[in-house]
Amino acid sequence: MTAKIKPSKGAPYARILGVGGYRPTRVVPNEEILKHIDSSDEWIRTRSGIATRHWAGPDETVASMSVEAGGKAIADAGIAPDQIGAVIVSTVSHFKQTPAIATRIAHEVGAGKPAAFDISAGCAGFGYGLTLAKGMVVEGSAEYVLVIGVERLSDLTDREDRATAFLFGDGAGAVVVGPSKVPAIGPTVWGSEGDKSETITQTLPWDVYRDQTAAEVRYPAITQEGQAVFRWAVYEMAKVAQQALDEAGVNPEDLDVFIPHQANMRIIDSMIKTLKLPEHVTVARDVETTGNTSAASIPLAMERLLATGQAKSGDTALVIGFGAGLVYAATVVTLP
Amino acid sequence: MAATQEEIVAGLAEIVNEIAGIPTEDVKMDKSFTDDLDVDSLSMVEVVVAAEERFDVKIPDDDVKNLKTVGDATEYILKHQA
Numbered sequence: 001m002t003a004k005i006k007p008s009k010g011a012p013y014a015r016i017l018g019v020g021g022y023r024p025t026r027v028v029p030n031e032e033i034l035k036h037i038d039s040s041d042e043w044i045r046t047r048s049g050i051a052t053r054h055w056a057g058p059d060e061t062v063a064s065m066s067v068e069a070g071g072k073a074i075a076d077a078g079i080a081p082d083q084i085g086a087v088i089v090s091t092v093s094h095f096k097q098t099p100a101i102a103t104r105i106a107h108e109v110g111a112g113k114p115a116a117f118d119i120s121a122g123c124a125g126f127g128y129g130l131t132l133a134k135g136m137v138v139e140g141s142a143e144y145v146l147v148i149g150v151e152r153l154s155d156l157t158d159r160e161d162r163a164t165a166f167l168f169g170d171g172a173g174a175v176v177v178g179p180s181k182v183p184a185i186g187p188t189v190w191g192s193e194g195d196k197s198e199t200i201t202q203t204l205p206w207d208v209y210r211d212q213t214a215a216e217v218r219y220p221a222i223t224q225e226g227q228a229v230f231r232w233a234v235y236e237m238a239k240v241a242q243q244a245l246d247e248a249g250v251n252p253e254d255l256d257v258f259i260p261h262q263a264n265m266r267i268i269d270s271m272i273k274t275l276k277l278p279e280h281v282t283v284a285r286d287v288e289t290t291g292n293t294s295a296a297s298i299p300l301a302m303e304r305l306l307a308t309g310q311a312k313s314g315d316t317a318l319v320i321g322f323g324a325g326l327v328y329a330a331t332v333v334t335l336p
Numbered sequence: 337m338a339a340t341q342e343e344i345v346a347g348l349a350e351i352v353n354e355i356a357g358i359p360t361e362d363v364k365m366d367k368s369f370t371d372d373l374d375v376d377s378l379s380m381v382e383v384v385v386a387a388e389e390r391f392d393v394k395i396p397d398d399d400v401k402n403l404k405t406v407g408d409a410t411e412y413i414l415k416h417q418a
Contacts, residue, residue: 046376047376047377047378225397226377226378227377227378227380227381227397227400227401230381231384231385231397234382234385235385270382
């Protein structure tokens, strides 16, 4: 017989309740990058807008940075760690294939035994995690979800590649998503373009070391086709950002904050121009002192805007992540 | 109606002026975007996208790297414009 199954009961809507970030203590200026490449501080700044980035030390692991950021987000949300029902970690720089790093992070933040898993969605990882979290809260499989974007991209940086050596940074950003009486996370506009999967990629798979030694092959790093990525990010992603505004029913005039993935200041500047964002909108420019931290960049930038008073709780923010895959995710949120 | 060579150069001059702030009279057929006109690789993408719209032409990423001079771009547009 087909038995009657009791449905799960979720919240009417979801919202971001708290945000937290962790930046490694060591600040790396362009001068240090220039020891390994033939370039200049001016060249790096005009191409990327990056002046400094944080690189993690041996004790600042993917797990430890996540626990710091996650703990802050939980405290900011005003809930107890054991109320977390699920932990989602987006990263491409946790080098142990299994188990997922999310389980250890869940344990170490004091969340007890929640559902916990990793996702791989590159620089769109935060938006992907946020969308999953929102679905879980509304569907009822978790009341509170901890979403973490964390990277140690210094481990995947070719110090001698003058096109990418200066781009990447390390850090962790986290949010807690929980129940809301009003809509506070808009529809997500997301997708993938697998025909462009080689546009941003790790140079070699890890199993290269099954047949060859480290002396024979160069250690894997992230590489990208700069012009192709720039064109896609500025022009195609501006359309996605506009679509997220349209689907949320939010006019650009009603927007307070724009938090694009912190890939490159030139992309951010050109994107604003293409989107024709009104002057009053505060734009996250965390890339200048943080570099590109992939999945961590949006929550890190969000945390800094709120901490410095450039944005405030209740503000309406457009967030968009885009990167390796190629993948993208954009949505409109109410800031915690 | 398809643009003439003179119209394309004039159009590119306006685009380069808007994006890189270079005086329009400096934008000539023999000028290199990178070496003479201060158009770096990312600004070049902006020039290409603006040219695509203005001249109703598609310039794929793979072809962008071959457009070294204003003359290269002009010839490409002349050949490929709809």
